[in-house]
Amino acid sequence: MIGENLAARRLNAPQLMTTPPLLTMTDVSKRFGSVVALQDVSATVYPGEVLGIVGESGSGKSTLLRMMNLEDTPDSGDYRLALPELDGNLFDLDRFARRMLCARQIGIVYQNPHLGLLMGHTSSGNVAERLLIAGERSFAELRSKAREALDASEFPLERMDARPIELSGGMQQRVQLAKAIALEPALLLLDEPTTGLDVSVQALVLDTLKRLQRDRAITMVIVSHDLGVIRTMADRVMVMRRGRVVEEGLVDQIFQDPQHAYTQQLVHAKL
Numbered sequence: 001m002i003g004e005n006l007a008a009r010r011l012n013a014p015q016l017m018t019t020p021p022l023l024t025m026t027d028v029s030k031r032f033g034s035v036v037a038l039q040d041v042s043a044t045v046y047p048g049e050v051l052g053i054v055g056e057s058g059s060g061k062s063t064l065l066r067m068m069n070l071e072d073t074p075d076s077g078d079y080r081l082a083l084p085e086l087d088g089n090l091f092d093l094d095r096f097a098r099r100m101l102c103a104r105q106i107g108i109v110y111q112n113p114h115l116g117l118l119m120g121h122t123s124s125g126n127v128a129e130r131l132l133i134a135g136e137r138s139f140a141e142l143r144s145k146a147r148e149a150l151d152a153s154e155f156p157l158e159r160m161d162a163r164p165i166e167l168s169g170g171m172q173q174r175v176q177l178a179k180a181i182a183l184e185p186a187l188l189l190l191d192e193p194t195t196g197l198d199v200s201v202q203a204l205v206l207d208t209l210k211r212l213q214r215d216r217a218i219t220m221v222i223v224s225h226d227l228g229v230i231r232t233m234a235d236r237v238m239v240m241r242r243g244r245v246v247e248e249g250l251v252d253q254i255f256q257d258p259q260h261a262y263t264q265q266l267v268h269a270k271l
């Protein structure tokens with residue numbers, strides 16, 4: 001427990017980050033009964049940056065991502081996105097406003113495709129559903145935008161009318177990705193997007209994510225217990241343990257010179 005209550009180490013923010021953060025979370029706490037899922041967690045993500053979140057099972061990673069996706073409300077804390085016509089603490093928004101904001105500005109890919117997709121609808125229909133929520137009504141536009149998003153996610157277009165239930169795990173993740181990026185959101189959240197896939201499929205999906213990030217400069221937050229995934233994808237890393245951020249820094253700093261005993265343990269276990 002030594003050091004557990006210390007404030008998270010904040011290593012140098014990347015020098016190039018002269019613009020204000022897109023995402024700012026401050027002192028977010030959440031308990032489930034006696035379980036402390038998050039305790040005073042703060043995070044910033046800059047435009048075009050990929051923030052990786054690592055930590056052991058139960059450290060609060062998914063809870064934090066759910067907060068970022070406004071699926072849940074914390075006991076306390078503040079959440080802001082620096083977007084036009086958006087002001088104040090996003091946790092204060094009502095259900096309708098949250099839904100509209102998420103549909104337009106926040107995309108998410110879950111580890112479990114059942115959480116992100118309607119498994120009995122077509123893949124193109126799943127992507128179109130997001131466009132419908134955001135107000136698109138023309139059938140031709142829905143179809144062409146869904147096609148575009150599936151193509152950008154490197155989904156085989158000849159299968160766009162197949163239902164996710166008929167697809168492989170890797171393809172299901174590509175449909176989730178297409179749905180998430182269809183409206184070019186300001187923020188893309190990825191919760192263990194490749195966990196459970198074969199290693200070769202995992203590498204291909206990560207390639208797609210990297211290409212999308214490079215081509216579109218999408219701001220991403222990726223949660224993974226797999227340090228290899230974080231090292232491949234992230235610019236900056238936040239290490240969580242028991243609901244707290246124990247260390248934070250540039251990916252190379254964290255991997256080459258971890259300071260917190262828990263991070264050292266994580267990194268050395270992986271090497």
Ligand SMILES: Nc1ncnc2c1ncn2[C@@H]1O[C@H](COP(=O)(O)OP(=O)(O)OP(=O)(O)O)[C@@H](O)[C@H]1O
Nearest residue numbers: 032035037055056057058059060061062063064225
């Ligand atoms: N809806 C819930 N009800 C009760 N407890 C919950 C709920 N969601 C999360 N928790 C608890 O909060 C803690 C953090 O869970 P969380 O899923 O965020 O961790 P995690 O780091 O994402 O773990 P994993 O990698 O296993 O998914 C855990 O102790 C978990 O059991």
